[in-house]
Amino acid sequence: MSISNIKKEFPIFNNKIHNNDLVYLDSANSSQKPQSVIDRVNEFYTNEFSNTGRSVHYLAVAATNLYENTRSSIQKYINAKDKNEIVFTKGATEAINLVANTFGQKYLEQGDEILITELEHHSNYVPWHFLRQSKGIKIEFAEINDDGEITLESIEKKITSKTKLIAITHLSNVTGAVLPVKEITELAHSKGIAVLVDGCQGAPHLKLDMQDIDCDFYAISCHKMYGPTGLGVLYAKKKWLEQLPPYQGGGGMINDVKKDSITYGDLPNKYEAGTMATAQVIAFDQSIKFLEKIGIENIVKHEQELIEYGQEILRKNNSVKLIGSPKNKGAVLSFTIKGVHPHDIATILDEDGVAIRAGHHCCQILHDKLGIPASARASLGVYNTKEDLDQLNSSINNCKKIFNL
């Protein structure tokens, strides 16, 4: 599958937005879906539907096998050691909440510290805040440098004898900074500290190798990986899934239920209570296939070219200010225009069919640090082209014209 005409795989691009071609630059928020993924949802409901795991009839067995196939595909795609290290959740948010709840319940006590960074999305802060309130733990923030990066040193500075877990993003959804997660993990482990990586933005854009990074937990959001909404993945090392208590209770996660005692099921069932997002899981296998067909190396190369091109043209555009200039930068271009509020930018760009996001992108801590209430963000996916970025630039110019800049 060639990346140069990959747009053809995505039916959404057949639509006109306000009579213009769609220039979709909001993939960090959620990516568009290839036809194969859409078809798979339809096919499953039309011809193969059954609940998984509970019945012995033909359809139930087939659905269970398909569901487990996706688990195996993910295991291979992220190079996890064991298939049972893959837990399905409703999103990355739930994956992080799962860890905060179970790890927090068993291993954290008053005065213990969680180290996060100023780049974190609210979903990698608020769950830890709950523990701050319920258990009296402390939350420390590693600070960004002037380029909007988090370095190994900035992490090291904030580690104390009380640090129990380091929870960091793989790729910032605002500055695009790629964090040295492998080095951070190595450092953390040398001090007996566990590491959670929020892989929401890393997973769609970077080569993933859990055994190489060696982190304890890695959270993935499937809808940002050309997959369905309502689905996320928690990768967790087997030793943790075995030691940690269950998250939610219900059907499917139990072993033996008596009036006075309950035992829980084996992995991965222990963490998948109730009927799961079956159709989404089964369709997500097609997202993995799609990524594999293009090849992550090709995706990285393509997006890297785009990000460099995008930075180049936006830097030349006076009145545009890029947010962050990390040396290792992923598929995100956040910016401000002096004299135009990001919401006005987004509305004006939308008129041309250019879809970007405006706001704090669930990163209020970072925006406070930068001293701005909001920013505009153009984020990339495999389907984007240099023409898309040219259109972004010319719509920005139109915006400046409207505001008499």
Added chain:
Amino acid sequence: MNIKELYQEIILEHGKNPRNLRKTDNFNKDAKGNNPLCGDNVHIYLKLDEKKKVEDISFEGSGCAISMASASIMTDLIKGKEEPEVKEIVNDFLGMIKENPELKSKNLKEDEKTKLMCLSGVKQYPMRVKCATLSWHTLISAIDNTQEEINTEQLG
């Protein structure tokens, strides 16, 4: 739909140079408004005299051109009006943004209506309606809340 209908000159001008962007000395009513989704925020200060006439109104805050222009135009219009008139104007404005084709208020002069109608472009942009209405809702909350708290002591 034309983007120029939303961003009319008068809106851009008020957005760029908002009137009454300051804090009234000796204000006796105030309220904060906040649009957490967009990050727009506004703080309205009111000084009503004994007859509940708006002696001064001002605001502080930051936001998009629409929200700043809306607060600017609103504060300009409201100054000098009496409280029941203010409430009537606010309701008329909110009704216009929501559904009514025109403003009906007898408390507004024709040129004031024309100015306010410049904000009617947001009707075509549902996501932006709250930008235009934030300061108006905040004004009502300033009038209502503080009235309950300080009415008897300060204005009695």
